Structures are given as C-alpha cells and as structure tokens.
Amino acid sequence: MNRCQFVDDHHHRRHGVKRLCDILGLSRSSFYYWRRTAAAPAARQAVEAGLAARIRKVHQDSDGTYGAPRITAELRDEGGPVVNHKRVARIMRSIGLEGVRLRRGHRTTVADQAEPKTPDLIGRDFTAAAVNTKYVGDITYLPVSGTKPLYLATVIDLASRRPAGWAIADHMRTELVIDALAAAGRTRGSLAGAVMHTDHGSQDGFNRSSQRWLVGAIVAAR
Structure with missing residues (x-):
C-alpha cells in the first residue's frame, strides 16, 4: 500500500489528512492530486473486472470452446458497452482462458490442370424453382x-x-x-x-x- 492510499483509508478515523501526511512525510498537495487521479484507474479496473466476469460466463456456457471472436459476438448480442475482440482477447489471456482451436482443414479439392474446365450451366444461380432440376x-x-x-x-x-x-x-x-x-x-x-x-x-x-x-x-x- 502506498502512502497516499494509507492516508485515504485512515484520515476519517482519528487523525486528519494534515497529521497523517506530516507523519508519513507526504505533502498534502501530492495526496489530493493522487486522490483526484486515482478514481479513473479504479473505475477502469471495476469495468475490466465486470467484463472479465461476463467473458468467463460465456466461455463456460460454451463448454470452454469459444475464443475471443465468438465471445465478442455473444457479448454484443447481450447488449451493454461496446467491446472489440482485441480487448476480449487481452482479458482472456489475463484470466487464463482460451478457446478450442480447430485443426487445419483437410484439402478435398485438387484441380486437374490437364482436364478441360466444364461449363457452369447454372450461371452462379444457386436457386431452383422445382425439385430435381x-x-x-x-x-x-x-x-x-x-x-x-x-x-x-x-x-x-x-x-x-x-x-x-x-x-x-x-x-x-x-x-x-x-x-x-x-x-x-x-x-x-x-x-x-x-x-x-x-x-x-x-x-x-x-x-x-x-x-x-x-x-x-x-x-x-x-
């Protein structure tokens, strides 16, 4: 615990800010500056902790399979503050979570360069008005x-x-x-x-x- 935090935790009990700063060799201006600027990091930490809890729940609900992109999509569907996948990935690393990585796909199409190309009879129209056509x-x-x-x-x-x-x-x-x-x-x-x-x-x-x-x-x- 730093000296500013000690003063902030104890000045409302038996000793005032001036007395505690004098004992700790800390100027009051330094203490008040710390207190003004300390709120922002604390708020960010609280937001990060809340986001980490949401990430952990989505990860658990997916049986540990979802990675950062899928978890990001789930969080966006839930609503709340907008978050990007890079931030989700960083928090996942910090709390030791990772998704299941699929193995590299197996190639099933090997073109025969010597075989003449057959014409595209459907013209890239992947719809049909009747079955068996x-x-x-x-x-x-x-x-x-x-x-x-x-x-x-x-x-x-x-x-x-x-x-x-x-x-x-x-x-x-x-x-x-x-x-x-x-x-x-x-x-x-x-x-x-x-x-x-x-x-x-x-x-x-x-x-x-x-x-x-x-x-x-x-x-x-x-």
Whole structure:
C-alpha cells in the first residue's frame, strides 16, 4: 500500500489528512492530486473486472470452446458497452482462458490442370424453382479418432436444400461420387435432365457432373 492510499483509508478515523501526511512525510498537495487521479484507474479496473466476469460466463456456457471472436459476438448480442475482440482477447489471456482451436482443414479439392474446365450451366444461380432440376455436390473430410479419416460425398437439391443422396468411404475416388449420385437417383427415381454443379476436383467424379449427360449416364448405369 502506498502512502497516499494509507492516508485515504485512515484520515476519517482519528487523525486528519494534515497529521497523517506530516507523519508519513507526504505533502498534502501530492495526496489530493493522487486522490483526484486515482478514481479513473479504479473505475477502469471495476469495468475490466465486470467484463472479465461476463467473458468467463460465456466461455463456460460454451463448454470452454469459444475464443475471443465468438465471445465478442455473444457479448454484443447481450447488449451493454461496446467491446472489440482485441480487448476480449487481452482479458482472456489475463484470466487464463482460451478457446478450442480447430485443426487445419483437410484439402478435398485438387484441380486437374490437364482436364478441360466444364461449363457452369447454372450461371452462379444457386436457386431452383422445382425439385430435381438443379443439384450441387461436394466432398467433406470427416476426421475419425483412432482410425483413418472418412469422406462424405453429398448431392443436394437446390430447390429443397436437402440431400437427395450421399455416400461415405475411406477414399475420395470416383466410386464415392458415383455411389452418392446413384443414391440420389434412387431417391428421385431419375436424375435425367437435371444439372449438377460442383468444383473442379480431379479426384472427384463430380468434376464433369455439371453436364446433363453425366447425371443421366450414371443413374442409367446403376
């Protein structure tokens, strides 16, 4: 405790400010200056403590998974003073909190530079007026603890926004995609005439599937 704090804590008891300052060898002007300027840091500390308590609660409610950006968003949704993610990150470090860091994403699209690019038949219009007219497809990496990863291929109807077919395997070969398309064909009865839109992954049988011909051919061959 510094001398100014001691005077501030005890001058209202038995001794006045002058007497305590004389005993401690402190000028009264220094004491009064300290008291005028000490209120601001104390107020900031109180605000920081309150914000730290809110951060800790949001972190606990997320089961310890949220990092500074997500916690900042939650605090803004709650209302109250505006706070930025840098301040939240600083306070989290000071109280020993951190979010769960996701592993780096697994690349599932490897373009074949030698393969000619197929045309974009949907023209970047990811909507459909009727089901079984336009689909999108992709492969998702699924990490599995204790064993090799799996890959999920999906065929999603742009009208209903629901999967019409899907398949899972421990590889990304064309068979995985054919199985997903065949599953969609069984669900819809036929995919003939529909348009399939995907990326240009070389390992992905969806590579040419934005052509009506391929959709009909795969379903007819099931």
